[in-house]
Amino acid sequence: MESLVARSGALKRQIRSRRPSGALSGSAVGLLFEKPSTRTRTSFEVATLRLGGAPVYLAANELQLSRGEPVKDTARILGGYLDVIVGRVFSQDTLVQLAAYSGRPVINALSDSEHPTQAISDLLTIKEAKGKLRGTTLAYVGDGNNVCNSLLLAGALAGMNVLAASPEGYEPESSLVRKARSLAKKTGGSIEVVRDPKDAVAGADAVYTDVWVSMGEEKEQAERHRAFKGYQVNSALMKSAPKGAVVMHCLPAHRGLEITDEVLEGKQSVAWQQGENKLYGAAASLEFVVR
16 A cells, blocks of 8 residues: 555656656556546546557446446456456446456456445545544544445554444445554554544545435435535534544535535545546556556
8 A cells, every 4th residue: 555655656756847757668457437527537547548558448338337247247358358357336246356356457446335446546645635544533423334434444554543433224235444553553543433524534634425326316315415424524513623624525416415515615526636646546556566
């Protein structure tokens, strides 16, 4: 994790200066996306190009997967064409099958369980804002979803203190919480799941939130809006955090729901820096799996 974050920062400087990289020279990178995307798709496509490779976008509804072909059959064929597969999928099992049957490196660009490349970019942003990762405190407020799960794991690996505040029934995945706590014991970090957002942000260096209704959960919208009342990241909540705390959001943001426009556009917000950093997290991930 530390090397990926450090490499993301180095690639940021390299890509911004338009210095070419041949890390993916001659490589074809398939982007198999079952879900819409702005930042993740664009960051992986541009990262592939900046590293000298060729991106191939594969919309799931345009593949035989949409007509019932088993994932393992698609994986075998894609493995013969591509050098790397990037998957943004509904089910974690799809990624498992792609990895098992393609014979190629598979990068999780979001599943129902985790969003690890987002976490790499997030940790780069925190390091840039606070100068370090080890010992810093990250407060996550809202739905204990895939983003939250990966932040717990990544933060634990980096020796951070991560607190997640979620309403009852919407906590992060218990098995991943246990895994993160086990990792944190080895790195000097800590993992805590709390109920009150004010308790989470009280000593935070960074306050993070995400949407209350993720893709595929639209039927639960009214129920979720009721459940998450009181979990909005707003000026009142930020008064409970230290003055130097930064505000993070993986975007897209629903202004007026999980975060207010005032906070998202405010001086403490690093959301746009965080969004740009997805490019460099993607580049570091791609470089890592082909070296």
